[in-house]
Amino acid sequence: MAVNEERVRRAQALMEREGMDVLLILTHDDYMFFFAEDRYQPRAIIPREGPPTVIAFRAEAESLRSALGVEVVRVFSSVGQQIHDVITVLRGIKPLRGPKLVVGVQMSWFELPVVLMSLFQRSNPNVSVVDSAPIMDELRLVKEPDELEKMRRSAECAAEGMRAALAAVRVGVTENEIAAEAEYAMRKAGATGTATPIFVNSGENSLCLHGTVGTRRIQEGDLVVVDLVPSWQGYLANLARTAVVGEPTQQQRALFEAYLAGQNAAIEAVRPGVRVSELDRVAQTEVARAGFGDDYVFGISHGIGLRFEETPAPTIHPKHSGFVLREGMTITVGHSVLAVPGIGGVRLEDTGRIGSSGWEPITEFPRELAIVG
Amino acid sequence: MAVNEERVRRAQALMEREGMDVLLILTHDDYMFFFAEDRYQPRAIIPREGPPTVIAFRAEAESLRSALGVEVVRVFSSVGQQIHDVITVLRGIKPLRGPKLVVGVQMSWFELPVVLMSLFQRSNPNVSVVDSAPIMDELRLVKEPDELEKMRRSAECAAEGMRAALAAVRVGVTENEIAAEAEYAMRKAGATGTATPIFVNSGENSLCLHGTVGTRRIQEGDLVVVDLVPSWQGYLANLARTAVVGEPTQQQRALFEAYLAGQNAAIEAVRPGVRVSELDRVAQTEVARAGFGDDYVFGISHGIGLRFEETPAPTIHPKHSGFVLREGMTITVGHSVLAVPGIGGVRLEDTGRIGSSGWEPITEFPRELAIVG
Numbered sequence: 016m017a018v019n020e021e022r023v024r025r026a027q028a029l030m031e032r033e034g035m036d037v038l039l040i041l042t043h044d045d046y047m048f049f050f051a052e053d054r055y056q057p058r059a060i061i062p063r064e065g066p067p068t069v070i071a072f073r074a075e076a077e078s079l080r081s082a083l084g085v086e087v088v089r090v091f092s093s094v095g096q097q098i099h100d101v102i103t104v105l106r107g108i109k110p111l112r113g114p115k116l117v118v119g120v121q122m123s124w125f126e127l128p129v130v131l132m133s134l135f136q137r138s139n140p141n142v143s144v145v146d147s148a149p150i151m152d153e154l155r156l157v158k159e160p161d162e163l164e165k166m167r168r169s170a171e172c173a174a175e176g177m178r179a180a181l182a183a184v185r186v187g188v189t190e191n192e193i194a195a196e197a198e199y200a201m202r203k204a205g206a207t208g209t210a211t212p213i214f215v216n217s218g219e220n221s222l223c224l225h226g227t228v229g230t231r232r233i234q235e236g237d238l239v240v241v242d243l244v245p246s247w248q249g250y251l252a253n254l255a256r257t258a259v260v261g262e263p264t265q266q267q268r269a270l271f272e273a274y275l276a277g278q279n280a281a282i283e284a285v286r287p288g289v290r291v292s293e294l295d296r297v298a299q300t301e302v303a304r305a306g307f308g309d310d311y312v313f314g315i316s317h318g319i320g321l322r323f324e325e326t327p328a329p330t331i332h333p334k335h336s337g338f339v340l341r342e343g344m345t346i347t348v349g350h351s352v353l354a355v356p357g358i359g360g361v362r363l364e365d366t367g368r369i370g371s372s373g374w375e376p377i378t379e380f381p382r383e384l385a386i387v388g
Numbered sequence: 389m390a391v392n393e394e395r396v397r398r399a400q401a402l403m404e405r406e407g408m409d410v411l412l413i414l415t416h417d418d419y420m421f422f423f424a425e426d427r428y429q430p431r432a433i434i435p436r437e438g439p440p441t442v443i444a445f446r447a448e449a450e451s452l453r454s455a456l457g458v459e460v461v462r463v464f465s466s467v468g469q470q471i472h473d474v475i476t477v478l479r480g481i482k483p484l485r486g487p488k489l490v491v492g493v494q495m496s497w498f499e500l501p502v503v504l505m506s507l508f509q510r511s512n513p514n515v516s517v518v519d520s521a522p523i524m525d526e527l528r529l530v531k532e533p534d535e536l537e538k539m540r541r542s543a544e545c546a547a548e549g550m551r552a553a554l555a556a557v558r559v560g561v562t563e564n565e566i567a568a569e570a571e572y573a574m575r576k577a578g579a580t581g582t583a584t585p586i587f588v589n590s591g592e593n594s595l596c597l598h599g600t601v602g603t604r605r606i607q608e609g610d611l612v613v614v615d616l617v618p619s620w621q622g623y624l625a626n627l628a629r630t631a632v633v634g635e636p637t638q639q640q641r642a643l644f645e646a647y648l649a650g651q652n653a654a655i656e657a658v659r660p661g662v663r664v665s666e667l668d669r670v671a672q673t674e675v676a677r678a679g680f681g682d683d684y685v686f687g688i689s690h691g692i693g694l695r696f697e698e699t700p701a702p703t704i705h706p707k708h709s710g711f712v713l714r715e716g717m718t719i720t721v722g723h724s725v726l727a728v729p730g731i732g733g734v735r736l737e738d739t740g741r742i743g744s745s746g747w748e749p750i751t752e753f754p755r756e757l758a759i760v761g
Binding site: 053054055056072074075077078091092093094095122123124125126127128129130131132133191192194195198199202203205207208212213219222223224225226227228229230310312313314329330331333351352354355356360 | 426427428429445447448450451464465466467468495496497498499500501502503504505506564565567568571572575576578580581585586592595596597598599600601602603683685686687702703704706724725727728729733
């Protein structure tokens with residue numbers, strides 16, 4: 016736990032290039048990227064020049080100052096006071112160009128709530144708020160060795176969770192009881208939580224695009240989709256697998272084999288210089304060859320790291336379909352369900368690094384239809 | 389799982405009163421309130437007249453239609469397509485007054501992300517977006533018997549979690565190992581997740597305003613704050629307790645007793661007709677009497693139900709301080725930490741219903757300093 020000065024320096028160079036005066040950090044992922052610790056309602060300011068400032072509860076200030084070596088502004092307890100303190104710090108910074116301070120904020124993702132942004136903009140009209148994505152993407156796309164190591168630890172937690180989940184699947188247990196075993200195994204392996212709620216979708220629920228976890232009881236013949244995204248010091252790995260309870264039907268097996276062929280084709284296609292849409296193209300070709308082309312759902316791959324979905328994320332931002340993969344990025348391949356009412360839904364998802372010659376797996380778990388119960 | 393027609397009817401009557409043409413539901417809590425089920429990226433439309441429409445993944449459409457008895461629009465997989473379908477449905481609705489459709493959206497809370505709102509507004513400029521709070525607050529403030537029953541089930545899960553957590557606290561275990569036991573016990577008791585990440589804050593971390601869970605190892609003499617908000621079919625109960633590892637120091641005991649006296653005073657003050665700020669006033673008086681008045685953090689109470697913080701939530705919305713409590717509402721009393729560097733932080737939080745003659749507890753767990761290890 017210490018401010019990552021190298022990353023702050025790189026951010027400041029990019030801010031200069033983009034004409035941004037301040038990076039205003041309001042989300043966990045960006046906060047962890049710079050400060051290597053997590054905090055309730057993280058609020059930090061990185062100016063174009065000079066050291067960062069963290070806004071924190073007064074009783075936390077002293078320990079933060081000594082641990083991070085940054086300036087700390089003390090607040091009391093309210094969201095309004097945090098924003099007030101943010102604005103006070105911003106008033107002390109001079110714009111590089113023009114009359115208004117240009118403030119970069121993470122706005123392209125699901126992390127920033129409307130209520131916070133509108134509070135900030137109502138209280139502080141004399142700044143120009145821009146999306147920080149051009150800077151943060153460039154900083155975060157290619158993972159450093161210590162980031163990869165944390166993602167590998169997360170992948171180990173995911174594998175522990177998946178083993179526990181598959182061992183728990185049998186007729187009569189609820190989806191939530193399976194989730195309990197997966198979650199417990201991941202915590203015991205060191206994960207401090209999950210980036211998305213654990214998904215255990217069985218039977219008819221396996222048709223869900225993603226899903227939640229419910230109290231449905233497992234029945235003979237069910238397909239069961241388990242999707243895990245544990246966090247290891249903020250870094251994530253995504254692992255999804257499908258099980259069948261008892262002997263699979265021919266249709267279930269065919270559906271699974273179609274998905275696997277699509278995932279394999281996409282994994283084979285991963286390499287620097289390829290557009291992310293190409294992964295969908297080759298996967299869809301395989302799935303169509305198996306007779307399920309109309310059921311293929313676009314969006315087989317997305318970036319992953321400190322956020323569950325990072326750039327490129329074509330199901331959120333259509334223009335990301337044209338994003339060209341680079342060496343050193345981390346992505347998932349799988350993601351979308353292949354669901355056919357009457358048969359069920361199947362899914363596989365893995366996390367890997369884009370190496371110079373292709374896919375380097377981060378998640379490691381047998382990619383076969385798990386026959387359980 | 390079925391659309392709650394009575395609630396839809398009440399919403400439509402309020403929409404008429406407020407001059408709102410459409411309620412656009414984009415968050416889990418509002419979705420669960422009307423449809424009694426949860427869904428990944430819930431998207432639904434309740435027009436001023438006529439039946440609701442749910443936007444769902446195509447493979448989920450048939451089962452949703454038969455279960456909920458509502459119209460279902462099928463989408464593929466992307467966020468953009470969901471918003472496109474929302475807009476298509478809106479185009480079929482005529483405004484009651486004026487040229488623009490008035491669309492109510494949940495904007496006062498942390499659930500709605502900026503990215504979704506800006507996508508909607510960019511694609512659909514010819515509507516007037518307003519905060520749905522005046523309608524949703526009136527619908528949700530007073531809990532119905534089935535809502536209270538679900539909150540009681542959540543409270544039972546919280547008590548199971550707290551017992552497991554306190555039993556796990558001993559020198560050498562990590563905060564996260566304690567969280568693992570609490571989480572597992574809550575899942576096994578039927579909770580399908582938690583509304584906020586489990587907090588286990590020990591030693592220096594107990595000074596945090598709220599906190600997270602880390603890998604710090606418990607030491608002799610630590611104060612350990614455990615905060616749990618399990619979900620039972622979407623409904624929440626909040627329970628927080630503080631433990632000390634070994635014999636408490638005189639200062640630790642005094643700090644705990646100050647908090648307890650403040651919480652007791654606030655609980656005693658709860659009744660219909662009282663402003664929420666009055667709870668802080670009486671609590672602060674007690675805490676000050678014990679010599680910790682300067683350390684008191686404003687915001688001892690907030691609403692709770694399908695969302696962790698519902699109206700009134702004075703630490704998010706200062707004007708809520710003047711909110712007058714009503715019979716049948718559910719609130720927490722506790723919430724803020726009482727933290728003194730050098731001593732540590734303590735916290736208690738309970739959930740209750742405002743009965744005609746005062747506080748009716750929903751969470752039930754001994755309110756004493758737990759001496760463990």
